[in-house]
Amino acid sequence: MDLFTTVQGTVAAIGSIDYSQKDEPYVLSEDALTCLKDIKRWLRLIDEKYDTFEVRYVLAKLCLVKKDLFSILSSWDGNFRNPKSWRIALGCLEILVPLTWPLETDENTSRENWEMLPNLKQAQEDYKTLIIDHPKNRVIKSILAVLLRPLSTSYEKRTDRDNGIIRIITYLFRNLSRIDEIKSRSETLLSFSSSHILDFIVTACSSIAEFQELDVVFLEIIYYLIRGIAPKVIFTSEESAKNQLNKLLQDELRSKRINSKNSTTRHTRFGTMTSIVSSDNRRYTVTGQNMQGTGLEKLDSTKKYRRAKRKKNNVDDIDKSVQISADAKTVLRGFVTTFMDSSFNPLFESLLRAMEREEPRFLEIHRLYYFYVQSFFLECLILKDPVKSGVYSNDYAYGLVASVLDPRALIMLQRVLREAFELRQWPLFQAGLLAFTKVITTIHSMSLSSEKEFQDIADNMLSNLFYEESNLELVVSVLKSYRLQSFGFLNALTEFVTVLLKELELFSSAKQYLYVKRRRKKQNREKSNLDIVEEEKLEIEQADTIEQDRLFSFNAYEARFCHEACVNTFLTFLYHYRELSPVQILRVITFFHRIFVRQKCQVLLYRLDILRLFDRISDDYVGFPRSNPARQEFEAFYRYYAKKLTDNLMRVPALYTELLFPKISGTMYYLQHGEDPAKDNHVSRRGALYELVPGLTYEQQIAVCVAVLINEQKTELLDELKTSIGIAMNERKAWEQRILALNTEAPPDDEFRDPLAVPVFYLKGETEAFRNAQLKDEFQEPIDPRHPEDPWFLPSSITYEKLSEYSQLLKRFTEQPPVFEGTTAEALLIKKPRGHVRLPSPDNSEDSDSEDENNEFEPDDPITFANRKQTLKLKPVKRRREISEEELVKRKEQKENKEKEKKSAIKSSKFVVDSDDDPEADAAFFAAEEELRRRNALRGKTNNISTAITGTDFSLLDSYSLDNASSDEMNDETLGLSRKRSRVSKIIVDESDEE
Known part of the structure; x- marks a missing residue:
């Protein structure tokens, strides 16, 4: 006997419709519960154990769900205090959960499963339709009635079996929300609302401590209910909905105009026919009424450019747009508002703990769900409350989303982004980008709040977000590495870059000093000390990089986006200008403005494809009409772009050729300015500044400086300095005499910078060594870095007499x-760092450690340095190395194996409720068995029939190799077969009675 025949007999033994009665009710057999248990065991021992779809495929062909399970559930009165009827309803759900479980496939899926997959997906869609569209929601109400029995028991008194019942019914809700979730979203929301399933989710999540193992299941349900629905669509008024409808109608009309612009009509075949023969004797023929004027243009328009096929990544766009009805919007709006008020923080705190601890129930896919749902509710926080009037319109209840604004949650978000980028997990990375964008937007809104506490919290959070330079570098790397991901990924990436740059610019401009933690490689130094212990040796080998705080420059960071790959990413996004909203188009124009105008990397945008795209957008008044709010901004940028391009082409004719090719960094300066950059003859790195110990007279200061130069054997620099001072004395004396002759007053110091007014006096040397010393050995930082000679400028206050006095002192101390008694000249000089390039270090003096080991420096900006006690200390860390392709594949395989183990454990939970664990059901079963044996003994026919059936059923088990199953499973199977034999015996006996 094959599997189909065996399962068919069991399904037929559950019950059937009684056509003899007027209302044709569904009548259960006495062994209906036993049949349901047998079907559940077959699903577990065949489908789950051998990873096949055969049993559920047979059940779909036999219409078990439609004819039997739904009939049983819809006819039940919902009285969960009746143990027999409640147990039969639970048996139906134990079968319904695995039948609606997501059908998972991979590269190891068998051919038979692939063949059965379409039919099973259609069967699951039918199951869902029958459940949510059932009259008066009788099926869902029966499901909730089964759930009420374990829920009515207090949390302390619930058994494992009660928790298992709650778990499988919650999984059933998850399955229903996932099946055909795009097409039937509105129906699912309305059905869940009318049957109070949404209320159950809100209540369970608000007290998630009682349902901690189900937090990921609730997350999945919410994800499949909100996926693809924009929050602004939910919270729009009826008038906004009408405006949106009018916009859709206008877009449809515009698309028709675009399609009909170049379409042919029945009149285009009349007119002139033109044929052109190419050099290789190929003939091109076009016809039309205007062929004499535009024949060649029409011929060119018929040519098709066949671009080389590129392998596209099969990336699932997690943000596909879904349209729902007005009633479903109302339901979802109420659910979101209620969920945020009482359940958001408890659920996401539980999920965050599970993600940090890597709990077995928290799979890799749940991280994607976590960040996507987080971004959805963060956007709903701003939209759900109406905008208040007045100056401060950003006063929202930020405490409702405190769990995702916690430092632990932000650290986890940054870590997941880095891991997803390294492992090329683009859907997860897209969800992280969406969450990060909404986090920055929420913090920005918090910084504009009228409450000082929220402002301080937002300032501190932004400081912590921007403190890690590796996070800022990740943004540039991702923008450069975009290739063939989905359009949703491209939209999320461009939005994230735009929001981050805007917020980072505002934050850095509001701070006098902004520091970021930078990792740099430690210089290799020789290990001369042979007495180092083994622990110190190991520490030196591992600590090849150090962390150091450095001053952040937004202009320098923004310049890192001046790259060909970054421009290509935004250009790819702009190619879809007909489908983009005005905000999205302005996003691209803003980025190009940063590159072209602010950073003045104009040559980077001088490309033929960019020029052609701008020209096509400018001429396309159908796809990009004048009524578009972004049209004016685009035209203004295009005019400026064209003007600069024209000027550069006239000044640098070589740019005509360079329009066709990518730009090289070595030639970009020449193409933009028409000349090579001026070479800097100074040393590449300027030395430290010096200052003298306070309390010395001017004569003593000169003596110290001369003594240091003599000790360093730099007497030739002193000789050249005396010569330079002598030349300055002669020029100063001649100028003073000219001033006296003209009877005029000396101009102020700043007028000396004008060479047309008065001569400028600088101390200049003849040799390269003297010019290098001027840059390396200074006592004053130049005001303008572009004028390093400023400290050697002679103001008008230094007269000829003073210069003569200085020359005499220099000559005397040289001869x-x-x-110095008790000290040296070098000890009277103190080094200090230049400007604010780096943080002050406690190691500035040689004896700083011995004097004060616990020296604490007060930071310039307490908000920037919040919660960082060791900002001034260098901390060794391990090197961050690049991941090779082999290691990347190995890590992915390890993660996939770990996920499979977790999934197998989760799958087994849908069978956690065993029928044999119910004492009430067992008592009823044994009583029925005793009555059946008594009746069969009277008939005297049971033994022969049972013997005939025994061999067939065991041969069926042998065909599936069930003899290798565990002892417990075989005992359960044997028990099921004995029940089935007695059940079939009863049916045959009843038939013989009727005869």
Whole structure:
């Protein structure tokens, strides 16, 4: 006997419709519960154990769900205090859960499963339709009635079996929300609302401590209910909905105009026919009424450019747009509002703990769900409350989403983004980008709040977000690495970059100093000390990089986006300008403005494809009409772009050729300015500044400086300095005499910078060594870095007499070197760092450690340095190395194996409720068995029939190799077969009685 015949007999033994009665009710057999248990065991021992779809495929062909299970559930009165009827309803759900479980496939899926997959998907869609569209929601109400029995028991008194019942019914809700979730979204929301399933989700999530193992299941249900629905659609008024409908109608009309612009009509075949023969004797023929004027243009328009096929990544766009009805919007709006008020923080705190601890129930896919749902509710926080009037319109209840704004949650978000980027998990990375964008937007809104507490919290959070330079570098790397991901990924990426740059610019401009933690490679130094212990050796080998705080420059960071790959990413996004909203188009124009105008990397946008795209957009008044709010901004940028391009083409004719090719960094300056950059003859790195110990007289200061130069054997620099001062004395004396002759007053110091007014006096040397010393050995930082000679400028206050006095002192100390008692000249000089390039270090002096080991520096900006006690100390860390392709594949395989183990454990939970664990059901079963044996003994026919059936059923088990199953499973199977034999015996006996 094959599997189909065996399952068919069991299904037929559950019950059938009684056509003899007027209302044709569904009548259960006495062994209906036993039949349901047998079907559940077959699903577990065949489908789950051998990873096949055969049993559920047979059940779909036999219409078990439609004819039997739904008939049983819809006819039940919902009285869960009746143990027999409640147990039969639970048996139906134990079968319904695995039948609606998501059908998972991979590269190891068998051919038979692939063949059965379409039919099973259609069967699951039919199951869902029958459940949510059933009259008066009788099926869902019966499901909830089964759930009420374990829920009515207090949390402390619930058994494992009660928790298992709650778990499988929650999985059933998850399955229903996932099946055909795009097409039937509105029906699912309305059915869940009318049957109070949404209320159950809100209540369970608000007290998630009682349902901690089900937090990921609730997350999945919410994800499939909101996926693809924009929050602004939910919270729009009826008038906005009408405006949206009018916009859709206008878009449809515009698309028709675009399609009909170049379409042919029945009149285009009349007119002139033109044929052109190419050099290879190929003939091209076009016809039309205007062929004499535009024949060649029409011929060119008929040519098709066959681009080389590129392998596209099969990336699932997690943000596909879904349209729902007005009633479903109302339901979802109420659910979102209620969920945020009482359930959002408890659920996401539980999920965050599970993700941090890597709990077995928290799979890899749940991280994607977590960040997507987080971004959805963060956007709903701003939209669900009406905008208040007045200056401060950003006063929202930010405490409702405190769980995802916690530092632990932000650290987890940044970590997941880095891991997803390294492992090329683009759907997860897209969800992380969406969440990060909404987090920054929420923090920005919080910083504009009228409450000072929220402003301080937002300032601190932004400081912590921007403190890690690796996070900022990740943004540039991702923008450069975009290739063939989905359009939703491209939209999320461009939005994230735009929001991050805007917020980072505002935050850095509001701070006098902004520091970021930077990792740099430690310089290799020779290990001369042979007495180092083994632990110190190991520490030196591992600590090849150090962390150091450095001053952040937004202009320098923005310049890193001046790259060909970054421009290509935004250009790819702009190619879809007909489908983009005005906000999305302005996003691209803003980025190009940063590159072209602010960073002045104009040559980077001088490309033929960019020029052609701008020209096509400008001429396309159908796809990009004048009524579009972004049209004016685009035209203004295009005019400026064209003007600059024209000027550069006239000044640099070589740019005509360079329009066709990518730009090289070495030639970009020449193409933009028409000349090579001026070479800097100064040393590449300027030395430290010096200052003298306070309390010295001016004569003593000169003596210290001369003594240091003599000790360093730099007497030639002193000789050249005396010569330079002598030349300055002669120029100063001649100028003073000219001033006296003209009877005029000396101009102020700043007028000396004008060479047309008065001569400028600088101390200049003849040799390269003297010019390098001027840059390396200074006592004053130049005001303008572009003028390093500023400290050697002679103001008008220094007269000829003072210069003569200085020359005499220099000559005297050179001929008679000064001697210092009790100290040296070098000890009277103190080094100090230049400007604010780096943080002050406690190691500035040689004896700083011995004097004060616990020296604490007060930061310039307490908000920037919040919660960082060791900002001034260098901390060794391990090197962050690039991941090779082999290691990437190995890590992915390890993660997939780990996920499979977790999934197998989760799958087994849908069979956690065993029928044999119910004492009430067992008592009723044994009583029925005793009555059946008594009746069969009277008939005297049971033994022969049972013997005939025994061999067939065991041969069926042998065909599926069930003899290798565990002892417990075989005992359960044997028990089921004995029940089935007695059940079939009863049916045959009844038939013989009728005869």
